[in-house]
Amino acid sequence: MVILIPAYEPDRHLPALVRSIRNAAPHAGIVVVDDGSGPAYREVFEDVKSLGCHVVSYARNHGKGFALRTGFGFIADNLPGQDIVCADSDGQHAVADILRVWQRLRENRDVEWGLSTMVLGGRAFTGAVPARSRLGNTATRLLFALATGERIPDTQTGLRGYPAAMLPWLRSVRGDRYEYELNLLLEAKNNGYAIESVDIATVYLDNNSGSHFRPLADSLRIYAPLLKFLASSFTAFLVDTVVFVLLTVAVDSLLLAVVGARAVSSAVNFLVNRTLVFQHGRDKRARSAALRYFGLVAVLLAANVGLIRALEAVAVPALPAKIIAEATLLAVSFAVQQRFLFAAEAGDGTRARRRTHISA
Structure with a gap:
């Protein structure tokens, strides 16, 4: 398994997440993509690199979609044949849930459709959830159902598992920012891919202050x-x-x-x-x-x-x-x-x- 973590201007949660992954799954590969965070964050990336991560960096910020595709390209070239679990860098995905998504990918390998099924970590959105996150997911879920006829509980989750066989397709889908992950869901059916959801914890740290989601600009891209x-x-x-x-x-x-x-x-x-x-x-x-x-x-x-x-x-x-x-x-x-x-x-x-x- 390879865990892919796109990161833009990460805080203390990124090294803590990597340490927790290392403790729980010491043999897992970890790829961190520095999405143009700049010199001020060099120390954070050096820290995770010292923990055995592959760190891929470039100078200018391009967005989450671009960072994910860059990570997929690195994995295809350097760690081929590995299933991939994508997680966010802000500490809002519990390591137990990351491993749960990975476990589901492994279980799916034993069935005929497993190599063509992406696994989403779906949040229940109960408890103290920031209003913009609750409303944003509700709106996107309704849009997705309208566009595809499919109901997915959490269309905006960043915790996702992909079989290795999906890599060429993952690299071909358009979108450089947050719209990329929605585009994957919208394009999946017509490319022969299934979608499965497993329940995960709903975690928002510091009222989601670590998120770089821009409510107006990124919402326009998602709902374009x-x-x-x-x-x-x-x-x-x-x-x-x-x-x-x-x-x-x-x-x-x-x-x-x-x-x-x-x-x-x-x-x-x-x-x-x-x-x-x-x-x-x-x-x-x-x-x-x-x-x-x-x-x-x-x-x-x-x-x-x-x-x-x-x-x-x-x-x-x-x-x-x-x-x-x-x-x-x-x-x-x-x-x-x-x-x-x-x-x-x-x-x-x-x-x-x-x-x-x-x-x-």
Whole structure:
């Protein structure tokens, strides 16, 4: 086993964590990546190096995703064939939980899908949990379920185990900062990988003061797919409104104005979604993707009318009924486009059995 620890401006918890790992698992390899912490933190990294760690350093901070991929590259070149457990440097992952994730990786080797299953250390978020951490995980968990249809209890956990066979794929996934770990989960299914969760302790030291998570900038990166989709949908709404107004002036037909406006706005929305919103949109053939997209538009339009009528039938006023219908179908549209229309092509080779499991 190799334990990979990305670290940026680490405090006293990093050497303490390494010492605890050394005491509990003296034969485990430990790779620490210095993500551009600078000269002020050289002593900390020298300390862990003296404890037998491999320390990989570079001058400028790039982010957690970049640090993890750098560590994966080092392991592939220098410690090949080893399963990997990633842990954070701030002391919030108990050594017992790190070893528990490793043990689960070892157990999975005895079953056919084990070499293609990542293991997540899932926190229960009970007790004294900082509000931003609780809210952030809830929002990301809901986004992940919307995008994939899968429920994972802790999508933001930094304690993760990966079989050695996953290394080439781990190095190929995009994202230099905190969005990288979410991208791994989003990309796993289409590359034939399963996800399993084991329960771990929820630990926050000093109210999570050691975290380098930037609430605004990093949240924007994590939620970028949904935010881009919402921006694309709003742009389509503006186009639809403008074209509708122009057509009502140019032609003497309300039906033609409505249909023409929707056709133009849908075409714009399709082009934006395919080229800018969904990462794998441009991998799809434009003609077949367009046919599926406009089929979805037709279905959603019919569903919109039906949902509004159903809400009005139970005494919901017209305007609230329209807002509820539009919001509901916007979520459906995002999920369908993310999972099916513009999803990555399935990876080559035998697909692993897909499962999400929570172990007691």
